[in-house]
Amino acid sequence: MLERVQSERIQTDCTIIDIRDVTRSYGAFKALDNASLSIGKGEFFSLLGPSGCGKTTLLRMIAGFDTPTSGSIAVDGQPMDGIPANRRPTNMVFQSYAIFPHLNVEQNVAYGLKRLKLQSGEEKRRVEEALEQVSLTGLGKRRATELSGGQRQRVALARALVMRPKVLLLDEPLSALDKKLREQMQVELRRLQQAVGITFVLVTHDQYEALAMSDRIAVMFGGRIAQVASPKEIYQRPVNRQVADFLGGMNFVKAEIVEENDASLVVDTLGFGRVRTDKPKAFVRNGGAATLGIRPERLRVLWDNATAKFEVAGKVVERHYFGEITHLIVEIPGLEKPLSVTETNDFGADDIPVGAPIRLAYDPEALVAMAD
Amino acid sequence: MTAIRRYLPSWLSSYAALYILFLYLPVIFLPIFSINTAATPKFPLSGVTLHWYEDLPRTPALIDATWNSLAVGVSAAILSTVFGILAARSITRYRYPGRRTVNGLIMAPLVLPEVIVAISMLLVMLQLGLSLSLFTVVLGHVLVCIPYSMTVLTSGFEGFDRSLEEASADLGESAFGTFRRVTLPMVAPAIISSLLVCFTISLDEFIIAFFLTGTEATLPIYIWGQLRFAAKLPGVLALGTLLLVASFVLMTVAEILRRRAARRTQNQGGLYA
Numbered sequence: 001m002l003e004r005v006q007s008e009r010i011q012t013d014c015t016i017i018d019i020r021d022v023t024r025s026y027g028a029f030k031a032l033d034n035a036s037l038s039i040g041k042g043e044f045f046s047l048l049g050p051s052g053c054g055k056t057t058l059l060r061m062i063a064g065f066d067t068p069t070s071g072s073i074a075v076d077g078q079p080m081d082g083i084p085a086n087r088r089p090t091n092m093v094f095q096s097y098a099i100f101p102h103l104n105v106e107q108n109v110a111y112g113l114k115r116l117k118l119q120s121g122e123e124k125r126r127v128e129e130a131l132e133q134v135s136l137t138g139l140g141k142r143r144a145t146e147l148s149g150g151q152r153q154r155v156a157l158a159r160a161l162v163m164r165p166k167v168l169l170l171d172e173p174l175s176a177l178d179k180k181l182r183e184q185m186q187v188e189l190r191r192l193q194q195a196v197g198i199t200f201v202l203v204t205h206d207q208y209e210a211l212a213m214s215d216r217i218a219v220m221f222g223g224r225i226a227q228v229a230s231p232k233e234i235y236q237r238p239v240n241r242q243v244a245d246f247l248g249g250m251n252f253v254k255a256e257i258v259e260e261n262d263a264s265l266v267v268d269t270l271g272f273g274r275v276r277t278d279k280p281k282a283f284v285r286n287g288g289a290a291t292l293g294i295r296p297e298r299l300r301v302l303w304d305n306a307t308a309k310f311e312v313a314g315k316v317v318e319r320h321y322f323g324e325i326t327h328l329i330v331e332i333p334g335l336e337k338p339l340s341v342t343e344t345n346d347f348g349a350d351d352i353p354v355g356a357p358i359r360l361a362y363d364p365e366a367l368v369a370m371a372d
Numbered sequence: 373m374t375a376i377r378r379y380l381p382s383w384l385s386s387y388a389a390l391y392i393l394f395l396y397l398p399v400i401f402l403p404i405f406s407i408n409t410a411a412t413p414k415f416p417l418s419g420v421t422l423h424w425y426e427d428l429p430r431t432p433a434l435i436d437a438t439w440n441s442l443a444v445g446v447s448a449a450i451l452s453t454v455f456g457i458l459a460a461r462s463i464t465r466y467r468y469p470g471r472r473t474v475n476g477l478i479m480a481p482l483v484l485p486e487v488i489v490a491i492s493m494l495l496v497m498l499q500l501g502l503s504l505s506l507f508t509v510v511l512g513h514v515l516v517c518i519p520y521s522m523t524v525l526t527s528g529f530e531g532f533d534r535s536l537e538e539a540s541a542d543l544g545e546s547a548f549g550t551f552r553r554v555t556l557p558m559v560a561p562a563i564i565s566s567l568l569v570c571f572t573i574s575l576d577e578f579i580i581a582f583f584l585t586g587t588e589a590t591l592p593i594y595i596w597g598q599l600r601f602a603a604k605l606p607g608v609l610a611l612g613t614l615l616l617v618a619s620f621v622l623m624t625v626a627e628i629l630r631r632r633a634a635r636r637t638q639n640q641g642g643l644y645a
Contacts, residue, residue: 065538085541098539102557111553112543163543 014041016167016199017062022071024057031057033223034071039167039201039216044193046202046210049220050246055203058220059169062201064088076166091160092169095176097152099144105131105155106140112163130162133192150181157189161196168193170202174209186212207247211235219243227282235295239282240370244293251299251339255292255369260285265369267292270334271312272362277369284371291370296327296340298366301349301358308361314339316356326350330358402616406609411602413609424610434611437594441575444506444590448513449570455514456521456566463522464529475522482519489515490583497584504586512580517570524569524626528562528633562633568626572619591615 017039024032032054039045047055060066062073064085073080075089091112100108109127118126131137134154139147147155153173160168173189174182190213193200204210210217211231218228227239238244241252255267258274265283266276269292277292302308317338318329326349328341341360343349352358401413409419428434463475481489490512497508536558540550578592585593595611598604 063542065541085538086544086546090542092539092542094535094539096533096535098533098535100536100539100554111540112545115544115549159539159543 015039016041016043016076017201018074018077019058019062020072020074022058022061022068022073024054024061024066025069030223032061032068035220035223035225036071037218037225037228039199042197042199044190044200044202044213044215046204046214046217047220048204048207048210048217048246050205052222053220054223055205055220056171059092059171059201059203062167063090063092063169089166090169091163091165091167092171093153093156093160093173095172097156097176099147099152099155099159101144103144104140105136105142105144105147108144108155109140109158109162111159126162130158133161133196134158135188149177150185153177153185157192161192161198165198167199167201170200172203172205174204175206182209189213211247219246221246236366237278237280237368238293238370239280241291241293244368244370249296249340249342250293251296252337253292253294253335255290257285257288257290265290267369271332271339272310272367275364275367277364277367280369280371282371283369286371293368293370294339294362294366296342299330299339299341299360299362301328301341301343301347301352302361303347306361310364311359311361312339313357313359316352316354316358319350319352319354321350326352328352328358330360399616402609403613406606406613408606411606413605424606425614427607428610428614431607433589434594437589437591440506440588441591444509444513444581445571445574447510448517448574449567451510452514452517452521452570453525453563453566455518456525457563459518460522460525460529464526464532465534478522479519481516486516486579490580493580494583504584506585506588506590508584508586509581509590512584513570513574513577516577516580517573520569520573521566524566524630525559525562527630528559528565530634532558559633561629565626565629565633568622568629572622572626576615576619 015038017037019035019037019039022032022035023030035054035058047058049055057066061068062075062080064080064083078089080088100111103111106127109130110123113123113126127140128137131140134157136151136154136158139151142151144152144155153176156173170189174185177185186209189200193213202210202213211234214231216228216230217234219226219234221242226243227234229237234243235247238247238250241250244250244252253269253271255269255275257265258268259266260279263279264276265279266274267290268274272292275292300308302311312332314330314332316328317331320327323345325342325344328343328349329338330341331338339360404417405413406424407420407422408417409421409423410417459474459478463471493508493512493515494504497504497511502508532555536554537550540554541547545553576592577590578596581590582593582596589597591611595608598608
């Protein structure tokens, strides 16, 4: 056991956070169930999942506000067992921002520096640098109560960054902002992370936020980590229906396994015929059945006499207009559930009449096999 | 129906005006008669004078009573606020079985008949072998002040965002440092408010002080003693007016501070911004 741990330590040389077999139980309920994860130095890492999946519990255990029932967490090679939050090389941006209301912006940012007993010029310089990083220059004298939601968020960010932590933990930092500001902050946070080069660990329930900002994502359900991968892989190659469903729309088609080898699967489906796909790493066969998934935007409408190598034909049963895109529900003979299709409106998808026959093109690469 | 509706508001407002008048009429009489030249409180006033006020500092018994009241008030305020802080913190911060019962029992002296409380306390003090003095008065006042102190402090502590203390720890501060740099400044207005409220209540309290004091009189006891002499009445009225003004000012300041504390603890976080 010890040997295994040590050998992996050496192997993952640039690991900054090492989470090993961590469980957190409250009586019989397991908020986190045997989670293992390693996060690399300088990574923007997201913990994504619905509320109650254990993502915040995990983040709070890294910060030191919660203790694992079993398992261990190491930050930068140092085991964190028994080390209180105030002596950990991590800093956190709280969901409520936790701005000290009796202090002004500058005093909030300088809060943690006071203990370091820096020379006053040095402290001032670092506070100003942090305020500049979050574009709050000149607002240092503002009272905390005079700030907007977005500004509070920036103060919380500056207050944590000024400590130059090895890891910055962010607990749903954008959930209290309105949509437009949220999208703007996503870009800014990503830019900031790349500029400072600190490891960011973000907790979020918003799949688009995770996809847009992260280098890697861990998707969690019911206290377990379902998949850890890059945003693209998580979106395109989800390991199971739950992950696929959580990250945007997905059409699921029943499939029968015809052939299986190490790298690929051949399955028979009613709507798409016989398909050969890559076999996912975590695929575990469960009898002869499997599920095939395809994202709604990977189905393209074929106009007039256009043809494609791979196509399915059906009938439009519903049409929903969303401005830049139209969402079509298409019934395919043989499929028990109609397919969802999203099509951009530049060719007039918003004018396709309900009831009209329609042909859809697809790339077999876009079909992903999932264990049932 | 519509007629009733139309007249109802004016009826209601005259009722409200009368209500306030009857509440405050007796209180208004006090300062009015305290500047009357005649010793009997009767209209019309025979003349206006500040003579009764000028006499106050020249009464040694009154000066003693004032010092006694101040000493008792300050001690009772500090003690009840310290106990109030502990209780309010426990009530607002932790969830445990019997929390509501504990809260109810602490608040109960507010509605118990004061004479009964005073007699029971007298019995307890005598059983304990304590000789009656200003110290026993302080103990009695702490008992009646704690519910007020609790009310003020709970409203200041409630909604105190725990993540503020976590944020402080996260930024490297120790538990004591967090208390000194975050918790204390946040709740300081509530604490000062509690001190003022308790001081005011102790200053005005008569029954318990009457039962539990030895030979030393507090201000209300002194006033009670003076009422036996008709000639001393204007002096009592003048003193009463001063006490009234002091209480009013202290309570107003206390309420302003309590609101400020409540605003501080409850008005933060991005969710409410």
